[in-house]
Amino acid sequence: MLKLKQNIYDDEVFFKEYTAVRKSGTTYNDFIEQPAIKSLMPSLEGKSVLDLGCGNGQFASYCVDRGASKVLGVDISKKMLELAKQENNHEKIEYLCSPIEDLDLSNQTFHVIVSSLAIHYIKDYSNLIKTITKLLAKDGEFIFSTEHPIVTARKDMDNWVKDEEGNKLHWAFDNYQEEGQRKQRWHIDGVIKYHRTISTLVNTLIINGLNIKNILEPQSTPAGLEQMPKLVNERRRPSFLIIKAKKGL
Template structure:
């Protein structure tokens, strides 16, 4: 079953309110890392998988992309993207990634921002991405770090009686599969995979691994979100770049 939490009104409104602050992990950790891995957007065709409100798609065209195809399962997100980040070089498609069909078209760059951990069949996802990449095309994606998704309770900080964070609890690492957590609403489903699974699936599909980043916050992020110091204690996100 394909999960679509972003069309839940409670989740959607809470999530959008958070993102509009501009003071988030996305702004200070994940997006800077993603952008740092892109060789060039100039004249490139881009597929943005899990495009959300289209902010990154707009970044691509603003930085020279020839055309961006932006895909998201959420009707709410696609409608917001068309309203806030519309552009004649961006085509928005509302469909689950698993059901995406793009005929007679391949892409120079495929980007996926914090989407892969929602997909149950990772191998099939990578097979689809390979089929949609041009030769020498880049695939860049971020996902929640396996250190974060491993523990079945998804409640990882070990705290003392005063609420101080003592250390990060790691457990169930080799037990891949479904995890559930409360994030604005109950029952948000993610899928845990080991680092070796994330990487070897890419290699087995014929992609060449180029870069792995376990990003920390950029300096302004540490100023505006002091809790991002915790990224030095454990990475919450991993960014991987591969080439066909």
């Protein structure tokens, strides 16, 4: 079978490990990425939301709780969507199994499009942003997080350089302008991510007519620093980049 899109979340081993870690509530997502992405969300009262890479639907539920009129959650992984339908089932939430870059929603538009840590899996960022721009209503907002280019730049992604006692000396950085595939072990071997420069990430939005409203390089919440002391290293290099852009001023 020709494997067109990477779908690690349907891998048995990955799915088991990943869902266990996420369930723990003590992850980079819980303490860094999710608080930051939520801080950029506009009022959702009566708004339609598209969640690209919705996973277990937790964020879709959050949007409904905040007054969203409807949420469409899209994910490539059947397993994640099964979980979503169990754990975050709601009459205002619809789930769709599709690679986010192949979305065909004809003339639907959304007030808010959100994507949490999915875009670094997508090969053709330019085309994805074109699609997203079309799916945004006038004055619609697009908020997404991605692994920070500082993290994905180096081809050898073993990036903390340590001394003999294991102390982190510095972060090894390299290969910044060589955009494209990076292979990494993350629960399983050979997870593919795509590195893009900050200028590519930002300018592609602008070229498509979106206005940049905010860029975050978030650090851990205080609770995170208490429960996961290693998150102090976010001060040394940021794991995530979060961008908010708007169709209109």
